[in-house]
Amino acid sequence: xxxNTLNLPPAILKGVRAAGYSxxxxxxxxxxxxxxxxxxLIGAAQTGxxxxxxxxxxxxxxxxxxxxxxxxxxxxxxxxLAAQVETxxxxxxxxxxxxxxxxxxxVPLPPQERMLRGGVDLLVATPGRLLDLHGRxxxxxxxxxxxxxxxxxxxxxxGFAPDLRRILRLLPHDRQTLLxxxxxxxxxxxxxxxxxxxxxxxDLAPPSRPAAGITQAVYPVPxxxxxxxxxxxxxAIDVRSMIVFTRTKHGADRVARQxxxxxxxxxxxxxxxxxxxxxxxxxxxxxxxxQILVATDIASRGIDVEGISHVVNYxxxxxxxxxxxxxxxxxRVDAVGDAFTLMSPEEQKDxxxxxxxxxxAVPRVMLPDFDYHMRPREIADSIRGDGGGxxxxxxxxxxxxxxxxxxxxxxxxxxxxxxxHKGPRQRGSGGQGHSREQKPGASGSEAPQFGRxxxxxxxxxxxxxxx
Ligand code: AMP
Numbered sequence: 001x002x003x004n005t006l007n008l009p010p011a012i013l014k015g016v017r018a019a020g021y022s023x024x025x026x027x028x029x030x031x032x033x034x035x036x037x038x039x040x041l042i043g044a045a046q047t048g049x050x051x052x053x054x055x056x057x058x059x060x061x062x063x064x065x066x067x068x069x070x071x072x073x074x075x076x077x078x079x080x081l082a083a084q085v086e087t088x089x090x091x092x093x094x095x096x097x098x099x100x101x102x103x104x105x106x107v108p109l110p111p112q113e114r115m116l117r118g119g120v121d122l123l124v125a126t127p128g129r130l131l132d133l134h135g136r137x138x139x140x141x142x143x144x145x146x147x148x149x150x151x152x153x154x155x156x157x158x159g160f161a162p163d164l165r166r167i168l169r170l171l172p173h174d175r176q177t178l179l180x181x182x183x184x185x186x187x188x189x190x191x192x193x194x195x196x197x198x199x200x201x202x203d204l205a206p207p208s209r210p211a212a213g214i215t216q217a218v219y220p221v222p223x224x225x226x227x228x229x230x231x232x233x234x235x236a237i238d239v240r241s242m243i244v245f246t247r248t249k250h251g252a253d254r255v256a257r258q259x260x261x262x263x264x265x266x267x268x269x270x271x272x273x274x275x276x277x278x279x280x281x282x283x284x285x286x287x288x289x290x291q292i293l294v295a296t297d298i299a300s301r302g303i304d305v306e307g308i309s310h311v312v313n314y315x316x317x318x319x320x321x322x323x324x325x326x327x328x329x330x331x332r333v334d335a336v337g338d339a340f341t342l343m344s345p346e347e348q349k350d351x352x353x354x355x356x357x358x359x360x361a362v363p364r365v366m367l368p369d370f371d372y373h374m375r376p377r378e379i380a381d382s383i384r385g386d387g388g389g390x391x392x393x394x395x396x397x398x399x400x401x402x403x404x405x406x407x408x409x410x411x412x413x414x415x416x417x418x419x420x421h422k423g424p425r426q427r428g429s430g431g432q433g434h435s436r437e438q439k440p441g442a443s444g445s446e447a448p449q450f451g452r453x454x455x456x457x458x459x460x461x462x463x464x465x466x467x
């Protein structure tokens with residue numbers, strides 16, 4: 001089914017074609033008719049599903065008719081996501097006279113005030129900056145007909161609920177409201193009740209289902225050896241573009257420095273980096289000038305770079321939702337990607353919670369030639385894992401066993417990791433070059449085939465012998 005069955009005006013269809021989309025994604029197919037109908041909507045869809053076009057395209061269709069003034073407002077948690085949504089909207093609107101604008105914090109106000117004075121039909125904004133500008137009388141919200149709350153759970157997580165309520169009070173009562181969120185925490189539920197009227201629900205990808213095409217693996221490793229192990233992994237695989245996630249800004253800087261010293265082209269991206277530094281880093285990754293972006297969770301919102309081949313969780317994320325969001329940065333629509341998690345013994349509990357959430361186990365992988373500085377018993381403990389992934393303890397059932405046992409189609413059409421690596425290494429009787437152990441329920445076909453060449457790791461003392 002093509003886009004032309006969705007009742008979008010020709011000028012918008014032209015923009016969609018120019019963006020290179022041939023078929024709507026499932027969320028677009030379901031949400032666009034509802035939004036065109038003027039109904040309120042709650043969309044449970046994660047990034048990577050095409051949700052931005054699902055709300056922008058029908059909004060643009062509405063804006064083509066009627067008076068030109070600020071009639072549509074999209075609120076996002078971060079400036080990166082705001083900038084990304086604006087870029088997409090401009091793209092789709094390029095064959096119309098609709099003016100799209102964006103405002104976010106961390107940059108001077110006057111240019112944004114000037115831009116608003118020039119007239120905007122669709123504004124993408126972060127909540128705090130929108131309120132600042134409204135307080136300075138730089139914009140009027142009286143004519144807003146459509147409000148979108150994008151990644152609403154994250155906005156509430158970040159403490160924006162009071163700002164959202166303030167904004168809701170400034171908007172006309174009679175409007176259409178669309179809310180997109182991967183999860184529905186209680187605070188958000190309250191905001192949703194205040195903001196939406198009889199919303200239709202499009203429950204597309206439950207947040208426990210990472211997008212298709214993502215192959216996942218866990219690498220147990222002592223915390224102090226994570227960078228060495230990452231270096232070892234990097235030397236074994238073809239990495240086009242990688243995002244490495246850390247829990248803290250400080251951690252992101254440190255890992256970026258360590259990888260830089262190992263001659264990788266790398267840049268950090270987090271809340272302490274200026275807007276221009278963040279934009280430069282993203283642009284460099286897009287253009288292939290750098291290979292690795294080291295990011296915190298907050299900064300990762302809105303990172304939308306085509307063809308990210310690998311996501312590495314340098315630290316196990318705080319919450320299962322963050323895990324799903326992080327690994328959603330690879331394997332975007334129709335693409336494939338690999339997501340590795342470096343897990344220290346202290347992080348096992350957090351990872352178990354993630355596996356319980358996913359309803360399945362993620363395969364453990366250990367490199368045979370890497371010196372883990374651990375006793376065999378410790379290694380056995382770390383690769384065993386004790387997650388609820390097998391679904392046997394009241395957790396969710398493992399997903400998708402029927403088609404290969406591994407869950408979210410991670411293994412389909414891909415044959416594990418083999419294609420991404422630089423060629424299998426022949427070891428003895430044709431071993432895989434890695435040892436792994438899996439929980440029942442994890443798919444053998446999904447586990448990475450870690451064939452690789454031996455490598456002497458710089459700055460690593462091999463003489464200490466193997467554990
Ligand atoms: P989103 O979930 O909105 O962040 O979109 C994820 C990515 O999918 C973006 O890079 C979009 O440009 C892309 N995309 C959105 N809709 C389609 C489509 N119908 N066909 C192909 N790619 C799409």
